[in-house]
Amino acid sequence: MNAPATTATSGREGPLAGVRVIDMSTVVMGPYAAQILGDLGADVIKIESPKDTVRNSTQYRNTPGMTSLHLNVNRNKRSVSLNLKDEAGHDQALRLISGADILITNMRIGALRRLGMDYDSLAAEHPHLIYAHAQGFRPDSERADLAAYDETVQAASGLLDLAERAGDIGSPAVLPSIFGDKVAALTIAYSTLAALHHQRATGQGQLVEVPMTDTLLAFNMVEHLQGAVFEPPMSGTGFPLSMNKGHRARPTKDGQVMIMPYTPQNCRDLFRAGGHPELAEDPRVNGEVLDARAHGAAIAELIESVTPNLTTDEWIEVCTKNSIPVGPVLKLDEAAEDPYVRQGHLLDLGEHPSEGSYRVVGVPMNFSATPASVREHAPIPGQHTDEVLDELGQGGQR
Incomplete structure (x- = not known):
């Protein structure tokens, strides 16, 4: 059975204890990936701006920026507020990156180059670094510089078409979940873990690119390519069981x-x-x-x-x-109160120092020897700036 979400199990460390991650991403895809690594025991330092959508787009109770989405997607992280366009902030960010195993960012490649924080610039000086770059489209494509959000990626991956064909709803409807962001986040998490294994064996880092559109398209086509997997096609796309209009409650x-x-x-x-x-x-x-x-x-x-x-x-x-x-068939609020969910500590109550009681989305996996856990509540903006920058004077550079 899972341990309570807000308590580390018997003081034991998670499987990624000793790994340092710099989360220089915004919105959901990158931060969710970094949160997973944090749950697994990594020391995650979030370099952030107060303009992050997650901190401004949903409800908050007491403190601006401490939104309902932020409380879970940015837990197990230390928050550092730095202005990357300022010389001092830029230098401090580079020093933090130099001491990290993994960097996660979803900034556009042009902005990263202007900051000297693209992969080529960093890898030359820090060959150990695993550089996970999350974006909407492949950087070598003609769409590389286009803005991409979950809704547009669902459309580009064929997911809206599947929803329309299965539901006979008349017009394509976006799935009521941040589906593309979260699937891509999971892909970032397991891809960086694979790269970490290689780094531990060889000392070498590498660039890991995770385009949202490619990720969701590959995810959809596992079953939905169907008869079109053959050449010439034996039938059209769409997994018959899922596309069956009787596939419902x-x-x-x-x-x-x-x-x-x-x-x-x-x-x-x-x-x-x-x-x-x-x-x-x-x-x-x-x-x-x-x-x-x-x-x-x-x-x-x-x-x-x-x-x-x-x-x-x-x-x-x-x-x-x-x-x-x-x-x-449970309503969403009924599912949250289901005995199975309660017994598994999948939605326990936590007590945030500034925001009070809130529901903590539990860690869904179990490790018998190195349990994952929610060790730290989501930080207020810049909460750990002084603490982390002080550490730079204590061996922060490699």
Whole structure:
């Protein structure tokens, strides 16, 4: 079971203890990646400007900049306020970078070059540095300098098209989640860990580029390339099960339930439990597998003709007994209060020194020997500037 989110486990350090990360990124993609590394035990120093969108775009309670999004995406970090266009601030940032293992930035390449903080400029003097550059598009493409946000990346990756085709909604709709940013953040995290392994073995750093559009496109195409993976194509794009308009929650006698019968036997057991054993003889549910491309819509209609016969709780009991995938359809606030979430400490209450009680999004992975944890609350802007700059006089340069 996960330990409470706001308490380090038995004083043991996370697996990245001793690794230093400079987070010179804004909004969500880079900061979320750095937060993950911080949860894993890295010392993350955030060089930031008060203009960061995360600090200004959502609600705050007491202190300007201490927004609801910032409280979780910038936890386990030390905040240093530096003006990179000022000579002193620029020099201090370079000295911090020189003592780091990893630098994460999503600044545009032109701005980085003007600051002398692009990869080529830094690698010449600091060959050990892992330089993770997150951007919307590949830097060698004609779109390199275009602004990119989650909504535009969802559109460019084909995700809006998938949502429209599956939902029959009439016009492409953005997924109600910062999907591209978070998928790219996960990619940054595991890519920098791979580079860190190489650095530890050889002493050499490297440039790690993670374009959001490429990342989300590759993510989508795992299953949705479908028959178009072959040349010539055997069929169009779109994973049949996911694109099936019956791929949704089912009505019950007293509400809704998510039932996903993935096998013919699942369907037959469901029909019998729902009081329609004759449907179990339907040839469309008596093959070796369910053919979602040919019969997905028809099978969905059969299922939805049966599910209103039992209550949600009755269906959960029936499906659990017959190993049919099932789950309640919870509102977002209900999911936050679910016993499973509570027992796993996935949304514990923390007590922030300036902001008071708040919900801490827990660390979702477990390590038996080097547990990840939320050790430090998100800082106020510039909270650790003096502390960190004092350290520069104590071996801050390599």
